[in-house]
Amino acid sequence: MALAHALADKAGAVILPHFRTGLAVDHKGGAAFDPVTAADRDAETAIRQALAEACPSHGIIGEEFGESRGSSSYCWIIDPIDGTRAFIIGQPLWGTLIGLTSGGAPLLGLMDQPYTRERFWSGERDAFFRRDGQTTTMHVRPCATLADAVLASTTPDMFEGGDAEPFERLSRAVRLRRFGGDCYNYCLLALGHIDLVVECGLKPFDILPLVPIVERAGGVVSTWEGNDPREGGRIIAAGDPRLHALAMEMLAG
Incomplete structure (x- = not known):
């Protein structure tokens, strides 16, 4: 979990200088507009470099650069900017997604929104929310109908x-x-x-x-x-x- 937080910090430091700057937007291809920016690519690159140093035997699946197979059962699942369409029009409704699996089963997950300074993540049994240094436990609400x-x-x-x-x-x-x-x-x-x-x-x-x-x-x-x-x-x-x-x-x- 500490590594996941460190990865989110690295990604946020790369992404934020690009937000609301009018950076160039590329189209990945296909009939529907599928945008990608330097912020997406650079953030995933930063995450991959950090993982290569911290745990080189782990696999990685990322949105921008595909799959890198590892020699262990662990695999990191990365989406550097989930919500690129919101990102390119200046809405803060996007986030960096970081997950870890073992044998395909999810172990942990984290979503970071560096602009609003909000972070959501899963512990071993609970889920947590942090904003401006204040961490609370998250709970869904009941709704039966x-x-x-x-x-x-x-x-x-x-x-x-x-x-x-x-x-x-x-x-x-x-x-x-x-x-x-x-x-x-x-x-x-x-x-x-x-x-x-x-x-x-x-x-x-x-x-x-x-x-x-x-x-x-x-x-x-x-x-x-x-x-x-x-x-x-x-x-x-x-x-x-x-x-x-x-x-x-x-x-x-």
Whole structure:
């Protein structure tokens, strides 16, 4: 955990000088705009260099530079800026994601937002939030019904084809839905401000570091079918297991 915090500090020091500066934005390719900046690349490079020095036998999977296989069972999962679209327009709704797995199972997760000086992470049994040096334990809030729930998702554009109608059906049943937020939404769920996060098309580095944060705050994370979320795809996170079951049922039709 100490190493994860040190990695977040290094990444934040690289990223912050670029934020709200009008830096160049590249498109990774594909039909949908998929932005990447020097801040993304430089932050992941800094993390990889630190890991190579601290634990050279560990593997790494990062959004910008792919997979580096290690000789041990440990693997770090890195997304230097989750929420690059928010980053390039100056919104502080992005974060650095750092996770560690052993044999594929999540051990720890951390999300750092250096601009707001907020950090969310998982301990062995609990989840924690720190701002301006003050650390508190996080807990999800109870919410047993869809009618009382607040639902968040990064963008409606991620729900394509057959996924659009089930999501629309679910979002009509909740009290409030909001778009935008990326990784921030999962941390606000762990902090007890959001009840549901529902998304599609996630990669492992988008979700795996967030799983232990949500779970150790008392929440539930799975695919829409209730399966293991570590490979990404269609994801649902809920603070209350009762709400999780109701949302899965509605998404299934």
